[in-house]
Amino acid sequence: GDSVTQTEGQVTVSESKSLIINCTYSATSIAYPNLFWYVRYPGEGLQLLLKVITAGQKGSSRGFEATYNKETTSFHLQKASVQESDSAVYYCALSGMLSGSFNKLTFGAGTRLAVCP
Amino acid sequence: DTTVKQNPRYKLARVGKPVNLICSQTMNHDTMYWYQKKPNQAPKLLLFYYDKILNREADTFEKFQSSRPNNSFCSLYIGSAGLEYSAMYLCASSREEGNYAEQFFGPGTRLTVL
Numbered sequence: 001g002d003s004v005t006q007t008e009g010q011v012t013v014s015e016s017k018s019l020i021i022n023c024t025y026s027a028t029s030i031a032y033p034n035l036f037w038y039v040r041y042p043g044e045g046l047q048l049l050l051k052v053i054t055a056g057q058k059g060s061s062r063g064f065e066a067t068y069n070k071e072t073t074s075f076h077l078q079k080a081s082v083q084e085s086d087s088a089v090y091y092c093a094l095s096g097m098l099s100g101s102f103n104k105l106t107f108g109a110g111t112r113l114a115v116c117p
Numbered sequence: 118d119t120t121v122k123q124n125p126r127y128k129l130a131r132v133g134k135p136v137n138l139i140c141s142q143t144m145n146h147d148t149m150y151w152y153q154k155k156p157n158q159a160p161k162l163l164l165f166y167y168d169k170i171l172n173r174e175a176d177t178f179e180k181f182q183s184s185r186p187n188n189s190f191c192s193l194y195i196g197s198a199g200l201e202y203s204a205m206y207l208c209a210s211s212r213e214e215g216n217y218a219e220q221f222f223g224p225g226t227r228l229t230v231l
Contacts, residue, residue: 009157038222045121046160046207046222091160095218105150105220107159 002027004092006108013082014116021077021111023066023092030096035068035075036105038091046091049077087115121223123208128228130202136195138226140208147212149191150220151183154205166191198230 003026013019027033037049037059050059055070066077075092092108124139140149150165164173166185173181180202182194195202205225211218 004159043224045224046209048219051219104162104165105160106162109157109159 002029002033002094002096002106004094004106004108006092006111008111009109010112010114012114012116015084016081019077019079019082019086019113021090021092021113023075023077023108025073025075025092025094027073027094027096030094033094033096035066036093036095037064037066037075037077038093038107040089040091040110042088049090082113082115084115084117087113089113121208121210121221123206123223123226126224126226128226130195130198130228130230132199132230133197136198136202136228136230138193138206138208138228140191140193140210140223141189142210142221143189144210144212144221145188146210146221147188148210148218149185150209150211151181151191151193152207152209153177154207154225155203160207163193198228200230203228203230 005024007022034053036051038046039049040046050061052059052068055068058067064077064079066075068075089110089112091110093105095105121142130136148167151163152160153163154160162174163177163181164183185191205227207225208223209220211220
């Protein structure tokens with residue numbers, strides 16, 4: 001089946017430093033998956049941070065970027081300079097539009113980001 | 118209004134008793150989903166309604182029921198709760214736009230089974 005792997009369960013970064021959260025995927029049932037990063041801030045629901053639906057493209061939002069790399073099956077999340085308000089849990093996910101996987105999101109286990117002042 | 122509401126936010130249930138969780142949205146979305154989230158695990162899709170058609174994942178087929186009396190509401194029903202059902206339950210909704218459909222999530226219901 002399809003799967004998403006986030007290798008770090010928790011990441012701690014000092015404010016204004018750079019960040020990378022790793023995400024790799026395996027899409028055995030979907031030829032061209034859509035890739036997403038969702039974020040969950042404390043006390044709130046999951047919300048979409050950014051999406052990329054075409055291989056080779058980059059998505060960006062709120063200073064975060066991620067590039068859809070089909071060769072390495074990766075979709076790493078990066079930010080040049082984090083702020084304390086970025087502290088949250090980040091989930092990488094994929095979905096496809098084939099029959100049987102219509103609108104189905106497959107998530108990674110999440111990476112908790114703690115930004116220290 | 119792009120919010121998905123879930124009630125209750127916290128639920129305590131006894132082993133063997135039924136549990137009913139409620140989700141609502143006013144965005145006229147055609148699809149509503151239920152996910153289960155356990156600590157240190159990925160959210161796992163349990164089932165979804167596309168309009169009035171219920172689709173349940175194969176490995177959760179007999180464990181969860183759901184109903185969608187109208188476009189705005191969707192429930193998740195556990196007939197007899199077991200300890201393994203303790204988790205966060207996330208509801209989401211979406212409307213297909215082009216070749217992807219953004220899912221909007223509610224804040225979740227934390228279910229504890231004792």
